[in-house]
Each structure stands twice: as C-alpha cells, then as structure tokens.
Amino acid sequence: VSDIIEASSIVLARGPRSPEVYLVCRSPQLRFMGGFHAFPGGKVNPEDHHIAQSIPGLTTRHVAAIRELFEEVGVLLARHRATGTFPTAVEQLPALRRELLADKLSFADLLQRLNLTLDPGDLRPVVNLVTPSFSPLRFDTAFFTAVLPPGQEAEVWPGELSSGCWHSADAMLQLWEQGEVLVAPPTIALLEALRGRMAEELAERFQPIREMLAAGIMAPIWFSPAVRMVPLFCQGLAPSTHTNAYLVGTGRVYLLDPGPVDPGEQALLLGVLDDERAAGRALSAVVLTHHHPDHIGAAVVCARHAGVPILAHPRTADLLAGKVPVDRFIQPGDKLDLGPAPHGRGRWHLEALHTPGHAPGHLAFYEPSYRLLFAGDMVSMLSSVVIAPPEGDLSLYLDSLRRLQTYPIRLLLPAHGGPSARPATVLEEALAHRHKREQQLLQALKPEPRPVKELAEELYRGLSAGVVKQLAELQVLAGLQKLQRAGQAHFEAAGWRLI
Numbered sequence: 256v257s258d259i260i261e262a263s264s265i266v267l268a269r270g271p272r273s274p275e276v277y278l279v280c281r282s283p284q285l286r287f288m289g290g291f292h293a294f295p296g297g298k299v300n301p302e303d304h305h306i307a308q309s310i311p312g313l314t315t316r317h318v319a320a321i322r323e324l325f326e327e328v329g330v331l332l333a334r335h336r337a338t339g340t341f342p343t344a345v346e347q348l349p350a351l352r353r354e355l356l357a358d359k360l361s362f363a364d365l366l367q368r369l370n371l372t373l374d375p376g377d378l379r380p381v382v383n384l385v386t387p388s389f390s391p392l393r394f395d396t397a398f399f400t401a402v403l404p405p406g407q408e409a410e411v412w413p414g415e416l417s418s419g420c421w422h423s424a425d426a427m428l429q430l431w432e433q434g435e436v437l438v439a440p441p442t443i444a445l446l447e448a449l450r451g452r453m454a455e456e457l458a459e460r461f462q463p464i465r466e467m468l469a470a471g472i473m474a475p476i477w478f479s480p481a482v483r484m485v486p487l488f489c490q491g492l493a494p495s496t497h498t499n500a501y502l503v504g505t506g507r508v509y510l511l512d513p514g515p516v517d518p519g520e521q522a523l524l525l526g527v528l529d530d531e532r533a534a535g536r537a538l539s540a541v542v543l544t545h546h547h548p549d550h551i552g553a554a555v556v557c558a559r560h561a562g563v564p565i566l567a568h569p570r571t572a573d574l575l576a577g578k579v580p581v582d583r584f585i586q587p588g589d590k591l592d593l594g595p596a597p598h599g600r601g602r603w604h605l606e607a608l609h610t611p612g613h614a615p616g617h618l619a620f621y622e623p624s625y626r627l628l629f630a631g632d633m634v635s636m637l638s639s640v641v642i643a644p645p646e647g648d649l650s651l652y653l654d655s656l657r658r659l660q661t662y663p664i665r666l667l668l669p670a671h672g673g674p675s676a677r678p679a680t681v682l683e684e685a686l687a688h689r690h691k692r693e694q695q696l697l698q699a700l701k702p703e704p705r706p707v708k709e710l711a712e713e714l715y716r717g718l719s720a721g722v723v724k725q726l727a728e729l730q731v732l733a734g735l736q737k738l739q740r741a742g743q744a745h746f747e748a749a750g751w752r753l754i
C-alpha cells in the first residue's frame with residue numbers, strides 16, 4: 256500500500272457571487288500531472304501543524320490551503336489582528352512571498368511580521384478526495400472554497416506552475432471539451448458541480464458525490480471528454496498492482512482492457528457499466544490490447560453483462576483460444592467509430608495500431624481529434640515494460656515505440672500508472688532505457704560463453720530469487736536475441752558470447 260499524502264486545495268472565487276474561479280496550469284515538465292490545469296494547492300508541511308495549534312478552530316488543512324494559495328498565486332487569506340481586515344497587495348506581499356518561496360522566511364514569521372491571524376471561517380470545506388489507485392503518488396486533498404480578498408490580485412510566478420487564469424466553470428469546461436486544455440480529474444468533478452453556479456454553492460452541490468464516496472462507490476475519473484478511467488486491482492507483473500480499464504466514446508462506447516479476476520473488483524466495474532448505460536452511454540464492445548491475464552480477467556463477464564462482442568487482434572485471439580472467445584478481429588488501421596465527438600465538430604474514432612514487441616498481438620489506439628494514445632502495455636508509468644521471450648521481442652518492441660513517436664500524441668493513457676501529458680519524453684525515455692541496457696549487456700558479454708543466469712545477475716544486481724529474477728533473465732534473453740539477429744552475439748551450449 257502506497258503512502259497517502261495530506262494536501263489542501265482552494266477553489267478561489269473572484270469576488271462574492273462571482274462565477275469566476277482561479278485555475279493554475281502545472282508546468283509541463285512535472286512528472287505528476289504536468290501540463291494539467293487544477294485548483295491551487297499542495298502538500299501539508301510540518302510547520303502547518305504549529306500554526307494550526309495556535310489558533311482555535313483552525314486545522315492543519317486550513318493552514319496548508321492558505322499557505323499554498325499565497326505561495327502559488329500570491330493571494331493571502333489572513334486578517335489583521337487589530338482590524339480584522341485583509342492585507343492588500345501594496346503591503347510588501349510580493350517581497351514576502353519571494354522570501355517564503357526561497358525558504359528565507361517561514362509562514363508563521365510572515366504572519367507575525369504583518370501582525371496577521373488566520374480565520375477558519377474564511378474557508379468553506381467542500382470535500383476530501385483521494386487520488387485513485389492508478390498512481391503510486393497519492394494525495395488525500397481537502398478542497399475548500401474562498402473569496403479573493405478586496406485589493407488583492409492572483410498571479411502565478413512561472414516555476415512549478417506555468418500560468419493561471421480566471422474562468423467560469425462553464426467556460427473552462429467548454430475549453431476542455433474543445434480539447435484546448437487538459438484538466439486534472441478532481442478539478443473536472445468540481446467544475447461540473449459548479450456549472451452555472453457560484454463557488455458559494457459548491458459545498459451543497461457536491462453533496463451527491465460526497466454520499467457516493469461515503470458509500471464506497473468510485474467517483475468518475477475523466478482524463479479527457481468521454482474518456483473515463485477505471486483503475487482496478489489486478490495482480491499483474493511487479494510492481495503493478497492495478498490495471499486501468501478505459502471507457503471511451505459517446506454514441507458508441509468501448510471498454511478497453513477489463514483486467515480484474517477478483518469478484519469484488521469485477522462487481523465495481525459492472526457497476527460503472529450500469530451507471531454509464533443509465534447516463535445514455537451503453538457499451539458497444541469490449542476491446543483487448545493484448546492477451547496478458549491482467550488485461551482480460553473481466554472480459555467475458557463484462558461482454559455477457561452488456562451483451563456485446565469481444566474485439567482483439569487475430570494473434571491475441573489465437574493466444575486466448577480456450578480462455579476468452581474473441582468475437583471479431585481488429586486489423587491494423589481499423590477505425591472504431593466513437594459517435595458524435597464531444598467537441599461538436601463531427602464524429603470521432605479510435606485508430607488501431609499494431610504494436611508488437613511486448614505481446615505479438617498488441618494493439619495501441621490513437622484518437623486524432625484530442626490526440627490521445629491508449630497505450631496498453633507499450634509503456635508503463637511505473638517501471639519499464641517486460642519483454643519476455645518467446646512472446647516478447649525486443650527488436651519489434653523498439654520498432655513499435657519508434658512508430659508511436661511519429662504520432663502527434665498530446666495525452667498518453669497507459670494500462671498501468673497515471674496518464675502523461677509529456678508523451679514525447681516518455682517514449683524517448685523508454686527507448687533510452689533499452690539502449691542503456693543493451694550497452695550494459697554488450698559490456699557483460701565476453702569472447703568466452705556466459706550463461707543467461709550469470710549475465711542477469713550482473714545486470715540486475717540485488718534481485719532476490721523468484722518471479723522478478725526470472726523476468727530479469729527473460730529480459731536479458733530478449734536483449735541477447737536482438738544482438739544475435741544483429742550478428743553481435745552467438746549462442747552455444749555453454750552460454751552466450753560476444754562476436
């Protein structure tokens with residue numbers, strides 16, 4: 256179980272009864288949710304506890320919310336002790352913010368210097384949301400609403416955040432539907448609840464979602480319009496414990512990679528399918544990216560439940576014979592119609608790309624209007640991808656990665672780990688990692704033959720016996736087979752040697 260980090264976030268309204276709220280854009284270079292818009296906020300730090308203890312009714316989450324808002328956008332929700340008024344922008348706030356960001360000043364000292372105190376009444380609690388299990392980095396975030404104090408302005412200083420802007424929920428959701436911005440899933444949920452409303456009404460509007468969460472129902476996770484991610488527990492190859500299923504489409508809806516075998520997880524997924532059908536998005540087909548057990552566990556259950564066919568590449572169908580009946584083949588280049596697109600300019604579709612290497616029948620799917628790539632196991636956000644012979648083929652895998660590089664992908668949605676808005680970097684890093692491993696293998700090879708076991712021990716030091724070690728040996732074998740084909744390595748009874 257990963258650690259869950261406490262955090263706070265503020266939905267800041269531009270004024271009393273204003274529909275506009277402040278959104279920040281995370282820098283595209285950040286690994287976690289880089290390039291996504293979100294509400295300002297961040298982690299609780301140890302100093303927040305001390306401040307909270309000194310003021311009745313104030314919690315650590317309140318302090319973290321107020322401090323993060325000041326650090327990220329320069330708005331200070333603190334009041335003068337004597338008058339109860341807010342400080343204004345002219346009162347050395349930018350200089351103090353700079354010192355705070357440079358760790359030259361603590362937030363407690365800043366408050367003391369201006370003779371300010373914090374009032375829990377300035378923040379209205381909305382909901383606590385926990386990052387779903389797709390991410391190893393998980394936050395338990397307390398969301399609040401607040402109003403911009405008179406005389407202050409919100410401003411992002413480029414760094415971890417690249418920009419900030421005031422938008423009504425309706426305007427921001429429209430930009431999102433048009434594919435012009437990426438927005439973090441909890442922010443989408445909050446903006447949906449804010450549609451046509453004022454921030455003051457948010458807590459009340461969020462009541463149904465709070466009830467849903469209290470009942471243990473998974474709140475929808477939208478990473479792009481009409482793209483719902485459903486992360487489910489599936490014991491795959493270490494370190495992956497979850498597989499992301501995706502529900503994609505408007506008029507026609509496809510379920511990609513329903514992985515779980517566990518009955519409880521299957522029931523969760525069937526519940527999601529029922530909710531979606533009730534919302535007018537009945538399932539059209541189950542689609543498998545490849546044949547591995549952590550991608551197919553609920554395929555038959557879901558297909559029967561919804562009365563829809565199972566679709567996959569012919570090679571995947573062969574490998575699943577006797578286990579999962581594949582009703583229709585998907586050939587490279589096939590287009591799966593998704594119905595009228597959320598952006599309102601015609602229809603949208605998924606294009607099937609045959610990307611062998613990890614598995615012989617592996618398919619990835621490209622959606623051209625939002626430039627999404629459903630990557631299956633081509634890349635993982637948790638580790639490098641396992642290439643295990645005889646099904647795994649390193650040369651084919653590298654060719655497939657290079658082919659994906661030719662697509663102008665904006666958002667990469669993998670089967671394991673969180674989506675990435677830096678697909679070019681992710682693909683480049685995957686290739687670079689393989690190149691590094693190949694160089695290590697070439698250095699380990701000698702003119703005298705060495706067994707695979709010995710080479711694996713040298714390349715993957717410190718692995719204990721068991722599945723992980725077997726996988727390491729298979730990865731080395733994949734590398735050796737690639738070198739053999741290139742005429743750089745030779746196999747004989749005693750092992751592998753350099754040519």
Ligand SMILES: [Zn+2]
Nearest residue numbers: 545547613632
């Ligand atoms: Zn796989």
